[in-house]
Amino acid sequence: MNDDVRKTIYATLIIFIFGVLVWVSFIFVNACGFTLTCKQGNLLVERTPMPTLVPATFPVVQPGNSVAVGAGQCRVAATDLLGAWVASGASETEAFEFTDINSLNCEATFTDVKPLFVDANLWYAGSRSCVSCHFTDLTTAAAQLDLSNYAGVTSGSRRVDAGSTGKDILGGGNWESSLLLNFISSNHDVPGHITSVPELVIFAGTPLTPVP
Template sequence: MNDDVQKYIYGTLTIFITGVLVWVGFIFINACGFSLACKQGAAVVERTPIPTLFPATMPALEIESKPVLVSDKCQIAAADLIGAWVSANSPEEAAFQFVDVNGETCESTFAEVQPLFNESNLWHSGSLACVSCHSVDVSISPAQLDLSSYAGILAGSRRENAEAKKGTDILGEGTWGKSLLYEFLVVSKADIPGHTQSVSADSFVFVGKPFVESVSTQTPTATPKP
């Protein structure tokens, strides 16, 4: 009985191994014949060798020698732009001039200054927008200061109510370095929320356009208000 089982097992194994050998042999002979130096067994070439290069006959493309402008706007630190606007006596419509980081004279208008008070993340990473605190409602705005509009900025801080057109001047009467705005922007104040970090030196903005003398002599600047 035991012998029989053994016989079956060995028999099956022998048949199986012979089968495998015959199968492999069949495939080999089928592909290569009776040779051992068979090309089909060689590794597949995955990259073709560099093809023959045709000599170039077309003329090389002329590359324009003009420098490519990344932006036609001027670059300046955000605080310096406000400073230039204040120093120009804070005009509402008229253009004011500033010198950008490349030493070029540029001009801008208040329309490009206002967004600096409206934007978050501008002064340093995570900074709140000035208007998120100093908003239009002076009854709740810290220091009763509204930075959300030209009129609000000019009216200044510590206003009794929204109708009060004049509070404390925050523009240093045109002297940027002496203004409250400069002080609260550039100097950090540890105990005042929203002012605990000073302006980061690399908060640059792209604004204005290079100032061209001939154009500006035609456009009136600084229209006096009656």
């Protein structure tokens, strides 16, 4: 064997080993970057983005549980409260009377009624608020109905503009035949509407005679 052949063999070997080193470093840097503590091969640690002790959802409202709506001490089905308010003439400020589920005589005002339109997560767990669709801007509000305040609720639906009144949703004082009860008790295939009257009981109003 002469020197030339030997040189060629050595050169080939060196180039080969060098090539392998470059290739391995390329893969390493590609995956790990310039670090000596690459953890790419380690198993992933599954972590929730928030501490697990923080509840991930709002408190779930179970039908039959009472929800604190007004700061009252009387407990009443939400639809019965609305009904009593409508039957009494749907006043903005005057108190109206109702009988609560424990047969207490109670009174409430529109302040106790309003959260039923304005609060989300109230009629059932995760429910949208009525005002998320029925808001003040009548040009885009669903059914041109504004449930965000007293004037809106009593001005009705399908209104042409802010100054006009539309279709009375309070049944002219007759709750049972009102559009409001009708749309609360059936979803009418409207996304966001309630499927059936949930047995939602809320805290609202105050007892007329102090509780013994």
